[in-house]
Amino acid sequence: MSAHCLMVQGTTSDAGKSTLVAGLCRLLKRRGVRVTPFKPQNMALNSAVAADGGEIGRAQALQAQAAGIAPTSDMNPILLKPSSDTGAQVIVHGRALANMRASEYHDYKRIARDAVLASYTRLAHEYEVIVVEGAGSPAEINLRAGDIANMGFAQSVDCPVLLIADIERGGVFAHLVGTLELLSDGERGRVSGFVINRFRGERTLLEPGLRWLEERTRKPVLGVLPYLRGLHLDAEDSVPREPSGVRGPASCATPRTDDGTVRVIVPVLPHISNHTDFDPLRAHPQVEFHYVGSGSAPPAADVIVLPGSKNVRADLAWLRAQGWEQALQRHLRYGGKLIGICGGFQMLGTRLRDPLGMEGPAGESAGFGWLDLETTLQAQKQLHNVRGALQPGGAAVTGYEIHAGVSQGAALQRPAVLLEDGRGDGARSADGQILGTYLHGLFEHPDACGALLRWMGVAAPRLHEQALLRERSIDRLADAVETHLDMARVLALLA
Numbered sequence: 001m002s003a004h005c006l007m008v009q010g011t012t013s014d015a016g017k018s019t020l021v022a023g024l025c026r027l028l029k030r031r032g033v034r035v036t037p038f039k040p041q042n043m044a045l046n047s048a049v050a051a052d053g054g055e056i057g058r059a060q061a062l063q064a065q066a067a068g069i070a071p072t073s074d075m076n077p078i079l080l081k082p083s084s085d086t087g088a089q090v091i092v093h094g095r096a097l098a099n100m101r102a103s104e105y106h107d108y109k110r111i112a113r114d115a116v117l118a119s120y121t122r123l124a125h126e127y128e129v130i131v132v133e134g135a136g137s138p139a140e141i142n143l144r145a146g147d148i149a150n151m152g153f154a155q156s157v158d159c160p161v162l163l164i165a166d167i168e169r170g171g172v173f174a175h176l177v178g179t180l181e182l183l184s185d186g187e188r189g190r191v192s193g194f195v196i197n198r199f200r201g202e203r204t205l206l207e208p209g210l211r212w213l214e215e216r217t218r219k220p221v222l223g224v225l226p227y228l229r230g231l232h233l234d235a236e237d238s239v240p241r242e243p244s245g246v247r248g249p250a251s252c253a254t255p256r257t258d259d260g261t262v263r264v265i266v267p268v269l270p271h272i273s274n275h276t277d278f279d280p281l282r283a284h285p286q287v288e289f290h291y292v293g294s295g296s297a298p299p300a301a302d303v304i305v306l307p308g309s310k311n312v313r314a315d316l317a318w319l320r321a322q323g324w325e326q327a328l329q330r331h332l333r334y335g336g337k338l339i340g341i342c343g344g345f346q347m348l349g350t351r352l353r354d355p356l357g358m359e360g361p362a363g364e365s366a367g368f369g370w371l372d373l374e375t376t377l378q379a380q381k382q383l384h385n386v387r388g389a390l391q392p393g394g395a396a397v398t399g400y401e402i403h404a405g406v407s408q409g410a411a412l413q414r415p416a417v418l419l420e421d422g423r424g425d426g427a428r429s430a431d432g433q434i435l436g437t438y439l440h441g442l443f444e445h446p447d448a449c450g451a452l453l454r455w456m457g458v459a460a461p462r463l464h465e466q467a468l469l470r471e472r473s474i475d476r477l478a479d480a481v482e483t484h485l486d487m488a489r490v491l492a493l494l495a
Contacts, residue, residue: 003124004494005038007154008195009134011165011175016197016225018059018236020164021133023481024490025067026474028129036075036123037063039133040116041149043080043088044236045273045310049385049400054094055079058276059133059236066474074119078112078148080105083271083311083359093119096381096404099358109146113156116148120157129494132159139182151187160192160493162222168198173213180217192493193222195485200227223485232283232466232473234276239268239291262456263288265301267324269315269343270294273308274402277341280443280466286458294318298327303337303456306344308440311359312377312405316347316367325368337456338370338434345426345436346405349373358404370434371427373409380404386439388419391428395451399439401425411436 006024010017021037028035039060048061054073064071073094080088083099090097090105092115100108123130136143138150138161146152154161165175180188194213199206203224210221264281268291275291282289292298309315319325332338340348346367353364353376367375384401397417415424416437426437435455443449446465453461481487 003127003130005124005130005132005157005159006490006494007132007134007159007161009138009150009154009161009163011137011139011163011179012169013136014236015164015166016195017133017164018063019231019233019477020162020195020197020225020481021131022059022063022066022233022474023477024131025063026478027482027487028131029066029068030478033129034127035067035129035131036069036127037067037133038074038120038123038130039076039135040120040153041078041080041112041135042076042236043082043135045081045271046235046276047079047081047274047402049383049402050075050094051385052094053383055091055096055381055383055402056094057236058234058274062234062470062474063131063133065470066478074122077115077119081273081310084314089310094383106143106146109148113146113148113152116153117156134161137179138163138187139179141182151183151190154190155186159190161190162193162195162490163191164195164197166197168227172196173209176213177216180219191219193220193486193489195222196224198227199224220486220489222489223481225484226480228477228480230473231477232279232469233477234279234470239272239275260458260460261286261288262302262453262458263290263300264303264305264456265290265292265299266305266307267291267298267319267322268293269307269309270318271309271311271315273310273343274341274440275307277307277440277442278305280449280464283466283469284449284453284462284464286453286462294322298324298331301331301336303339304328304331305339305341306347308341309343309347312343312346313352313354313363313365314360315343316352316365319347328368332370332433335433339442340434340436341442342403342438342440343405345438346375346407348427348434348436349375349407349409349411351375352405353377371409371411371429371436373407373411373427375405375407377404378406382438386419386421386425388417388425388439390417390448390451391415393451395447396445397439397442397448398445399437399441401438402440403438407438 042057044057046058051070056076060076061071079091082088135149281287348371349367351374358377411427416426450461
């Protein structure tokens with residue numbers, strides 16, 4: 001192996017590991033370095049289809065874009081997609097292997113480690129630098145045995161570590177000191193410095209704490225990254241904290257379209273997957289977008305979108321228990337539009353079957369019944385990057401398929417998309433109110449986004465290019481990292 005490596009670990013989940021890795025990849029690319037991201041083990045329900053046809057975490061696809069390279073399955077060799085509180089689908093080198101309980105996977109990690117190191121070795125022969133992202137926190141001492149996600153991996157490949165903490169959460173010094181205290185002596189010695197993330201305020205007020213931290217730990221603070229509002233980057237897993245750009249109360253009595261906007265709501269399913277589908281809507285100036293969580297009454301809206309799900313039957317039961325079936329019926333009765341994406345599309349049919357127990361206990365459930373189709377989950381998952389044309393009208397659309405369900409029924413004779421390979425995808429209702437599709441990334445292409453906004457009721461949709469917005473966000477992130485991180489010392493670590 002010839003590549004140099006640097007690993008970013010966090011004191012908590014969502015501390016900023018993914019964004020810092022993306023920023024470093026872009027900075028190194030600017031310097032002419034052949035760099036790749038790498039995450040040994042990822043637990044996330046936001047995934048992407050890599051260039052080699054495998055499934056990886058969405059954050060690694062974004063980091064590959066920051067590095068200026070095509071994403072591959074080796075960048076995220078182990079992906080865990082939770083289907084319950086105690087179980088997950090285990091994806092190895094881009095392919096679904098099995099559903100495992102947490103205890104089963106803990107025993108399997110000895111084998112998973114070989115897959116991780118094999119991927120790392122291949123990348124090390126191809127690239128000059130590998131920027132590695134940890135998972136969760138290295139201080140999870142109950143998971144230390146057989147660890148392949150944090151310090152266990154770093155020790156295997158002899159990789160220096162940056163430890164990042166989110167000051168927005170509060171207790172940032174306790175997070176950093178406490179994490180170090182829970183590491184072994186060897187692991188503690190591997191930490192080369194701290195990064196504090198999402199800081200807002202006057203740096204001078206933080207300085208006494210930084211000096212104390214360095215004296216207390218004998219570790220340097222390599223950077224204090226500012227809170228960057230309005231970054232349009234694909235989230236690894238958690239539903240975005242910030243609301244959409246068009247502000248408004250989340251429970252207004254009636255939809256508002258008189259000012260040229262359309263109100264869109266999405267239920268936050270317990271097993272919601274690929275909510276990055278909605279990033280273009282959240283960023284669009286003519287969309288008032290709201291997620292609706294558990295216990296909240298569905299507000300009136302112009303459009304309701306049922307998102308993807310990693311456990312469709314369980315999430316369908318949750319929707320019914322939360323009163324969404326009656327709300328959807330009322331929404332359609334008053335002329336509202338309804339979209340189902342992937343698992344949400346399957347819910348719109350008459351029946352859902354899971355004979356193999358792919359997502360939970362084997363069995364079947366009645367769907368909402370608004371589209372004449374039935375879906376059966378199969379062992380083989382469909383993984384495709386696709387292009388096509390929206391129907392009717394023919395607007396260009398791009399996206400990707402990640403689903404185990406196979407749908408059949410008369411509704412498919414009226415497809416929502418005609419794909420370049422000749423297949424039809426999804427379905428449309430005869431009255432034009434309902435659209436269902438297996439395509440994630442439905443709103444990504446500006447032509448498709450504009451056509452769908454017109455269908456939603458926006459008379460003159462403005463052009464919105466999510467890909468350009470994402471690229472600008474990566475550059476803005478990289479600029480902030482270069483300004484506020486001691487890059488000379490970071491580059492010295494890579495040397």
